[in-house]
Amino acid sequence: GAGVSQSPSNKVTEKGKDVELRCDPISGHTALYWYRQSLGQGLEFLIYFQGNSAPDKSGLPSDRFSAERTGGSVSTLTIQRTQQEDSAVYLCASSPQYQETQYFGPGTRLLVL
């Protein structure tokens, strides 16, 4: 079946612009997760959704980052007033229920010039 998909696959933006990253989880998965991976680094957990709710937003790096999920499916990660240090690969994962095995998408490579 279809896996987790993310769009765009690559995004180049100018410092100060806003960007939206999209994640389509596996159909029927109730939990959705966002991670960030800087070049050569490990994965940094950002936020998770159980249904449309995000119980813990403490992993978001700053208040420029926000995320939402609608209809228990698609999620959008928004970064406002992007900075160069936001450049990274943003990965989305989903799982049937919270804390079950996570399946990852291919990521969105964000470059802020």
Place this chain on the structure above:
Amino acid sequence: DAKTTQPPSMDCAEGRAANLPCNHSTISGNEYVYWYRQIHSQGPQYIIHGLKNNETNEMASLIITEDRKSSTLILPHATLRDTAVYYCIVRASYGQNFVFGPGTRLSVLP
């Protein structure tokens, strides 16, 4: 912080078994051991997980010591496509998120 310790890199000859170790000496009774891998420029891929017993699937085998303080992921016949960073993660069944450490960079050599 990651609760696991892995060697930063390993080499393995193509066709041979790759044995990737992981130490998790502070593991709790309700924490599972998970293995993921990340091939260059791709998202992490789930491999296998276990609690106490050894596990095997079509990708790999997971051997967990009796005291559960360490484990080994075994790729029985490594191929060049198995070259990747392998992450060992311990996580409770509920209430914790996955914490990815730096992992082991496995290079399968022809």
